[in-house]
Amino acid sequence: MAGSEAWPTIPTGNKDHLEAAVVIIGGGISGMCTAIDLIQRNNCKNFVILEKSGGVGGTWRDNKYPGCCCDVWSHLYSYSFEQNSDWTREYPGQEEILRYLVGVAQKYELYRYVRFNSSVESAKWDDATKKWNIDVRVDGSKDAEFGSQYTMKSDFLVSAVGQLNQPKLPNIEGVDTFKGKLMHSARWDWSYDLRGKKVAIIGNGATAAQIIPELVKEVDHLTIHQRTPNWVIPRLDEDIPEWKRKMYRYLPYVRHRKRADMMDFRENFYNAVYDNDHPVAQFLEGQAKEHMHAQLPGREDLWEKLLPDYKIGCKRVIISDDYLPVFLRDNVKLETGHIDKITEKGIVTDGKEDECDVIVCATGFKTVEFMHPIEITGSAGRSLASVWKEGGEALYGLTVESLPNFGMLYGPNTNLGHNSIVLMIEAQSRYINALIKEVLEARRNGGQLTIKPKASKVKEYNDEIQRELQDSSFNDPRCGSWYKREDNGRITQNWSRTVIDYQKILSKVNWNDFDVSGMGAERLQGEGVVTKLGRVVEETLVSYQTMGLTALSIAAVGVAVALRGGAGLRLR
CATH class of the missing domain: 3.50.50.60 (FAD/NAD(P)-binding domain)
Structure with missing residues (x-):
């Protein structure tokens, strides 16, 4: 029973099993971060995480091969808001990362929102109802007895499937004929x-x-x-x-x-x-x-x-x-x-x-086929496949042309070759939750609001990123990589700047980047209308030299106070 709670603080239950304010696809690092921000930033519990496997963890649950570990330091490969003091190695192994993620899911009570063994086959935006219709296939044998498939409706759809989730077998003749x-x-x-x-x-x-x-x-x-x-x-x-x-x-x-x-x-x-x-x-x-x-x-x-x-x-x-x-x-x-x-x-x-x-x-994943094999259809019946026929692109790697009320994490041109992807994910989650907040507010007041990036802004941003990437080492013609497409050489995976640069871009929502319609849209329209979000500042702001001088100053003051106190005692 919901009692006196008001939507959207009421979790999805049995009677509204097929509807949620927000649907998140994927229960890995990105999906979990988005869910935690939904709860803490938007006081929203009316959401569902659809996870195709039988547990949380995403790529760190799927990849269990011998020697599996991370090539980013453990203390950096973790949420800034949930730092772990108990890492046993400087570089974490797969099992330890998974334990960490399971612990986070337990602490924030995320399991109540997750539907495991639930694969999203397609998602289609309905221009009339202003909602997403998400087709789900139930893979778990016991759950499938209640129904092997169903369609969910949501006001906002978040893709947290990442780039490293669909294994890619080598394109070699006879790979299916091997008898071993x-x-x-x-x-x-x-x-x-x-x-x-x-x-x-x-x-x-x-x-x-x-x-x-x-x-x-x-x-x-x-x-x-x-x-x-x-x-x-x-x-x-x-x-x-x-x-x-x-x-x-x-x-x-x-x-x-x-x-x-x-x-x-x-x-x-x-x-x-x-x-x-x-x-x-x-x-x-x-x-x-x-x-x-x-x-x-x-x-x-x-x-x-x-x-x-x-x-x-x-x-x-x-x-x-x-x-x-x-x-x-x-x-x-x-x-x-x-x-x-x-x-x-x-x-x-x-x-x-x-x-x-x-x-x-050990041939990697289908990286350039973002969200594969989910079929996504946006406004006016336009498919994501047609939008991305030349390769994946999104405004700041987050929102996609023709997809209203949609956000994605670890999307096009947000992969890193130098730092922890978790730092990118946290900024993305904060930004997407700012968009979700406006959609929730409109529905709370009995209306609807749709948000989608302007095509001109998407093109302008991606043209700039691609120009930068052309001069980068990622574009060296002497090697191929999963960073770029084989057909046209377009680098669709990597970010062209630093993490701090990206975080600063996502530290505010410039509403002029979006076409907004519906209840409350007028409040978000016009030049200069922004929502300030800030960012988590984790780089060093104070040098060790300054810290040392400060410590010496504090110690000197302490000594002076002690001497004064001692003198006072002697005078008495």
């Missing part, structure tokens, strides 16, 4: 015993670099199929001892300061991955070469095969201490030839078949 065990890294079969097996792994990117050092400990032989070499720099991971964890817990300023230092370092890393002429880029290339020479001493033959000829930021930089040494093992073969096809027994490379028991595909 075929596994994708994001769909790992832990019940399969790899001990004593002859294994081939296709791919040598960040995921493969984590899997390979673990596989070589178990398998009889491992062939690594490399298409393009990667830049590899030291990881320098280490345990976080208990005394440090206690310090972070009981002295939160120290923890905040550590996070700020990490933020500073990673923001400076932007120069390396974006501009190859920058001194930081040159330093990292030199460091990568030294790292390779130290880990593969005297192996010029391997250096030649493993050293890239493209700019260091073109593909994602691998941060690892245990990847390169595997090439010195007797049970490892580096194969750089062209894969012709896959047969029932193995892989044919440059005309020669190499038989194997297992093929591991």
Whole structure:
């Protein structure tokens, strides 16, 4: 029973199972952040999270392969409002990140809003009712007994599906004919015993670099199929001892300061991955070469095969201490030839078949196909596929032409090559919730409000971003990456500036960017009408030198006060 509560503070229940003020697609980092902001910023509990899997966590629930971990420091790869003092390693493993996310979901009571095993097949905007109709397929066997599919209505739709959720198998002839065990890294079969097996792994990117050092400990032989070499720099991971964890817990300023230092370092890393002429880029290339020479001493033959000829930021930089040494093992073969096809027994490379028991595909995800395979239809029956026929684009990576009352997180051109994506996600959630607030306010007053970005603003913004990206290392023609489309080379994934730049853009809503209609629209129209949101400032604002001088000043004052107090006592 809702009692005296007013909409939208009343959660969706049995009688209104098919309707919610807001529907969020995805229960990963983005979806959870949006849900928490809905509750805390908009006092809205009338929302539903539709999650296709059986638990929260998103990519950190799906990816459970051997060695799975994050290449961003744990204290930075977490919500600013829910920092964790108890990370056990500087770089977190998948299981620890998932535990963290589950803990956050429990703390903020998000489970009551999630419908698991619920896949969104399509979403269509209704111009007459000013609502989204969302077609849901129920995949859980028990829940499907109550109904295998249904359609939800919502005033606002949020996509939190991310970019790394649909596994991509290699486009190689015969991949479906292999009679052995075929596994994708994001769909790992832990019940399969790899001990004593002859294994081939296709791919040598960040995921493969984590899997390979673990596989070589178990398998009889491992062939690594490399298409393009990667830049590899030291990881320098280490345990976080208990005394440090206690310090972070009981002295939160120290923890905040550590996070700020990490933020500073990673923001400076932007120069390396974006501009190859920058001194930081040159330093990292030199460091990568030294790292390779130290880990593969005297192996010029391997250096030649493993050293890239493209700019260091073109593909994602691998941060690892245990990847390169595997090439010195007797049970490892580096194969750089062209894969012709896959047969029932193995892989044919440059005309020669190499038989194997297992093929591991560390071949990434369908990244440029944002929201795939969900079919999205906006106003006037215009499909998202037609809007994005040349590649995904959105205003600030958040709102899309012809899609009213819609927002997406980790959308086009918001991926990072240098810093924590969580920093981007928090800014996006805050911005989207500002849009949702106006839609909720209109409905609360008995009306409706629709918000969609002006096509001219979307084009102006994306033209600017693409111009910047053309001069970046991401656009180096000597390498391909999941950052850009294969058909036209358009870079649809990456942001062209720093995190701080992005946060500042999203620190306010400029309503002149949008076409707004319905109740309350007149209040939001006109030049100069903005909603100020602010941002979470996490970069260092006070240097260590200033902190030291301040501490000395405070200590001096303390000593002076103590001496005065002591003198006073003596005079008495």
